[in-house]
Amino acid sequence: MFILFIKSMQFNFDNSYLSLPTELYSDTKPVPVKKPQLVAFNKELAIELGIDTYYVQPEELAELFVGNKLPEGSANIAQAYSGHQFGHFARLGDGRAVILGEQITPLGVRFDLQFKGSGVTPYSRRGDGRATLSAMLREYIISEVMHELGIPTSRSLAVVATGETVYREQVQMGAVLTRVAASHVRVGTFEHVARFCSPTTLHTFTNYVINRHYPELFETENPALSFLKKVMEKQIDLIVHWMRVGFIHGVMNTDNMTISGETIDYGPCAFMNAYRPETVFSSIDMDGRYAFGNQPQMAFWNLNRLAESLVPLIDTDTNIAVEKVEGVLNTFQPTFEQKYFDMLGCKIGIYKPETNDKLLINNLLNWMYLNNADFTNTFVRLMYPELILDKLYTQDLFVDWEQDWKYRLNEISQTKPSHLELMQQTNPVYIPRNHLVEQVLSDVTKTGQLKSFKTLIHQLSTPYSTSDFDINWMQPPVQTDEQVYKTYCGT
Ligand code: AMP
Numbered sequence: 001m002f003i004l005f006i007k008s009m010q011f012n013f014d015n016s017y018l019s020l021p022t023e024l025y026s027d028t029k030p031v032p033v034k035k036p037q038l039v040a041f042n043k044e045l046a047i048e049l050g051i052d053t054y055y056v057q058p059e060e061l062a063e064l065f066v067g068n069k070l071p072e073g074s075a076n077i078a079q080a081y082s083g084h085q086f087g088h089f090a091r092l093g094d095g096r097a098v099i100l101g102e103q104i105t106p107l108g109v110r111f112d113l114q115f116k117g118s119g120v121t122p123y124s125r126r127g128d129g130r131a132t133l134s135a136m137l138r139e140y141i142i143s144e145v146m147h148e149l150g151i152p153t154s155r156s157l158a159v160v161a162t163g164e165t166v167y168r169e170q171v172q173m174g175a176v177l178t179r180v181a182a183s184h185v186r187v188g189t190f191e192h193v194a195r196f197c198s199p200t201t202l203h204t205f206t207n208y209v210i211n212r213h214y215p216e217l218f219e220t221e222n223p224a225l226s227f228l229k230k231v232m233e234k235q236i237d238l239i240v241h242w243m244r245v246g247f248i249h250g251v252m253n254t255d256n257m258t259i260s261g262e263t264i265d266y267g268p269c270a271f272m273n274a275y276r277p278e279t280v281f282s283s284i285d286m287d288g289r290y291a292f293g294n295q296p297q298m299a300f301w302n303l304n305r306l307a308e309s310l311v312p313l314i315d316t317d318t319n320i321a322v323e324k325v326e327g328v329l330n331t332f333q334p335t336f337e338q339k340y341f342d343m344l345g346c347k348i349g350i351y352k353p354e355t356n357d358k359l360l361i362n363n364l365l366n367w368m369y370l371n372n373a374d375f376t377n378t379f380v381r382l383m384y385p386e387l388i389l390d391k392l393y394t395q396d397l398f399v400d401w402e403q404d405w406k407y408r409l410n411e412i413s414q415t416k417p418s419h420l421e422l423m424q425q426t427n428p429v430y431i432p433r434n435h436l437v438e439q440v441l442s443d444v445t446k447t448g449q450l451k452s453f454k455t456l457i458h459q460l461s462t463p464y465s466t467s468d469f470d471i472n473w474m475q476p477p478v479q480t481d482e483q484v485y486k487t488y489c490g491t
């Protein structure tokens with residue numbers, strides 16, 4: 001089958017990655033599919049990107065966003081990268097993804113548009129290059145909710161069913177997701193370049209990435225060192241956000257950690273119900289390496305891999321370079337702790353918590369842990385006591401804690417935002433709980449109906465809603481099998 005170029009829809013591509021040495025990517029076209037069908041399309045995002053789809057029929061969108069017809073100006077590449085997966089180094093690359101192009105929005109911002117599940121590439125190894133409809137819809141839902149939660153993330157523009165089957169644990173429907181990200185440069189891309197390319201390529205690539213994401217760093221004395229610091233700060237902010245809403249990424253391998261600080265590569269991820277730092281959702285994470293509470297340490301581990309890759313650029317004398325790198329990495333722990341603590345303060349309505357407030361916060365977390373209290377709903381209960389009527393919250397220990405907390409709030413003269421406003425901005429009321437998401441995915445794949453998918457997207461589009469609450473969307477799972485549900489990696 002050959003690929004047609006269409007002119008009807010205007011994109012504004014500028015494919016800067018092609019200026020890099022060719023060992024960093026492979027020219028690769030999406031593999032055409034038999035019967036594409038548009039399942040989800042994010043009109044608001046298309047408008048933000050400056051892609052006018054107003055007069056375009058769903059059939060045409062399907063042909064385009066499955067990769068059968070490529071728009072003018074697109075330049076398809078699969079990117080080369082490596083990564084540490086569960087601690088072990090591997091040569092990877094886009095095995096089932098190709099970039100459609102770098103779209104420049106009307107506001108002048110650059111985004112990669114990438115097809116995920118678009119067929120084999122030179123990096124596919126033994127994989128089929130494909131993705132399941134269920135997994136791509138899951139990524140669509142979770143990434144869009146993450147965006148609504150105010151958390152940096154790749155976004156989802158479209159899901160197109162391929163009309164072809166994909167074999168995982170069983171036969172499933174295939175689909176292609178169009179994902180949008182500031183870039184797809186990962187910690188693993190740096191590991192790849194540092195290990196397999198020349199020092200000149202490492203230098204060229206690092207300059208490219210700094211120029212693309214943090215051009216202001218060229219003004220600093222040591223741009224490579226400042227870059228490490230910047231990526232560290234971005235990652236700290238990201239993990240604090242994740243911990244704020246109970247998000248567990250599930251596979252924080254270095255190839256899944258971006259330089260831009262966006263959440264990317266949604267696989268076996270989930271939102272925690274009961275507060276338990278050891279919570280793991282991925283069935284392949286046997287040792288709990290990427291458990292909820294381990295995420296800061298794992299981000300730090302990944303940043304160490306980035307730092308190692310940058311050493312030759314930081315100083316010609318390796319000992320001096322290592323010393324400088326350590327100077328940056330040593331600030332991870334105190335910076336994270338401060339930001340994490342401030343975030344928890346906001347969750348209980350205290351804008352700049354003081355050292356004494358740490359005890360108050362820890363007492364609440366301990367109580368939640370010992371009583372299997374729902375993470376999200378405990379904070380909802382503090383904001384709207386009449387809404388969460390679980391008898392757990394009548395326990396003496398909780399009532400005593402609440403009294404201490406109210407006493408403390410009275411002590412602090414906090415005006416704008418008020419305690420409640422601050423909590424409303426920090427604590428979501430709705431999160432995409434796994435049992436809800438799985439129910440929707442099962443509805444779509446079994447019946448072909450999109451009604452429940454659309455309802456879920458609509459309901460979760462206002463996670464910080466402050467009125468008209470629908471308790472049905474707030475309940476944690478009741479049955480044990482839902483509670484122990486694990487998200488499998490057969491994506
Ligand atoms: P992930 O677990 O999605 O981060 O992927 C890890 C690596 O495996 C990346 O290099 C992917 O491109 C590759 N990969 C995952 N699934 C497939 C597949 N179905 N076919 C080919 N490569 C894949």
Ligand code: MG
Pocket residue numbers: 255256265
């Ligand atoms: Mg990945």
